[in-house]
Amino acid sequence: MKDALERVAIPDADAARERARAVVLAAFAEREPLPRQRRARAIAVAVAVAAVAVALAVASPPGMAVIDRVREAVGIEHSAPALFSLPAPGRLLVASDAGVWVVEADGSKRLLAGYRAASWSPFGRFLVALRRNELAALEPDGDVRWTLARPGISEAAWGGTETDTRIAYVDRTGLRVVAGDGTGDRLLAPSERGPLAWRPGARHELAYDSASEVRVQLADGGRVLWRANRGVKPVRALVWSDDGRRLLVLSSAALQVFDGTGRELLHAEPDGVGRYTDAAFVPGTHRVVLLQDGTDVVIRDTGRTLFRGSGLAGVTPSPGGRWLLVTWPRADQWVFVGPGGRLRAVAGITDQFHSRSGFPRIEGWCCR
Incomplete structure (x- = not known):
């Protein structure tokens, strides 16, 4: 036949x-x-x-x-040859082979050489940066405020208010917490590896991945506030909404959203053999922007596709939520997706950030 x-x-x-x-x-x-x-x-x-x-x-x-x-086939044909400016206010933190870069709204860049990863402090006044065996609090111009030597540091996040902050980080002993001025370093949870996310506010509540569950724990005193099952797949992202009322937990196989008490409000799984790649809350809302299969950037509650391409890696909303930065390693581009479907593409990202072995990673976009 x-x-x-x-x-x-x-x-x-x-x-x-x-x-x-x-x-x-x-x-x-x-x-x-x-x-x-x-x-x-x-x-x-x-x-x-x-x-x-x-x-x-x-x-x-x-x-x-x-x-x-x-x-x-990938890439936007009419892309800018360099990052001349950001389409929205704020600063970017970008990690590459060369170190951590602070990118201003006018496109100017400063290299903080030798650091592997970084995170903004609340309101973007400082940043915490990592070397293999060192945690450092820096000003955005690179001035070092303090350092802490610890073995095998792999992750850090800075949370709290403008005047009372904590830094959570992971080293070989587990999950540790230190005050924003570098004092009072202590072990919070032995053998835990993260990811980590501070709940906005003054209570210093930390969410982190632990075995097959997500925990929310008080950094001061150590009391576990709640636990939630997150399945068997490793967590890709933990993100609090701006108001601290929602926690997003993303793995390749599931998207979960919990309220502030640990009650699951949403559980979604990709269709067929698909997978989730990245997700974030749109700032100022509880709406989730989701990257599926490395191809489609969608608004979860409406299903509306904002951008589509082959080999996308991540999504980062601007501080005001009007623009979205989509990283596209296969095309060596960044694509800014704005109101009304406006697109601004920038080519040659690996060269601009002096990265030889991997595509530069967005560590945060802060603040208005």
Whole structure:
């Protein structure tokens, strides 16, 4: 039966092939010559290419393979060659092979060399940065306020109010807490590894991943306030809403949202064999922006797709929530998605942040 079907002539196939050929030639003749890029990571998805793919798909069933290849092609063609400015107020923290970068709203960058990761303090006045065996509190211009030597530091988060803060971090002994001025370092939870997220407010409540559960614990005194089952998959992200009334817990297999007492309000799983890649609350709201399968950025409650591409890695909302920064390693681009579907793409990200072995990682966008 299969052989018989393959011998059946497709009506108007020759004419369809000629139409596809005409589209290809016209697109080629009208193309704008572009200079050769120093690296070939980013492959632009041009309108002409999409038109050719559609024509070929009409011409014959093998044309569907062309559609698949187009879906894998990545990059926004009309992207800026450098990050000239941010589309919204605030500063970015970016980690690369060279260290941690502080990026101002006007596009200027300062390298804090030798650090592997970083996190903003509340309101963005300081940042905590990590070396392998050192925790450091810095000003954004790089001035060091204090350091703490500890073995094998892997993660840190800074929370609290403008005048009373705590830093939670992980070293070889487990989850530890130190005051924002570097005093009172102590072990809070032995052998725990994180991730970590401070609940906004003055009570110093810390959420962290522990075995197959999420815990919320008081940093001062150590009392565990509540626990919640989070399944068997490792947690990718823990995020509190701005008002501290919702906690988002994301793994590749599930999205959960809890209220401030540990009651589960939402449990969602990806369709079929899909997976979740990243998620965040839109600032000032309880709406979740979700990255699925590294391809689709959607608003969870409406299902509206904000951006689509192949090989996306992360989503970071701007402090005011009007813009979204989508990281796109496969295209070596950042894409800023704004009101009304506006797009601002920046190319050559790895070169701009002097990263040789990996794509730069967004550590935070703070503050208005």
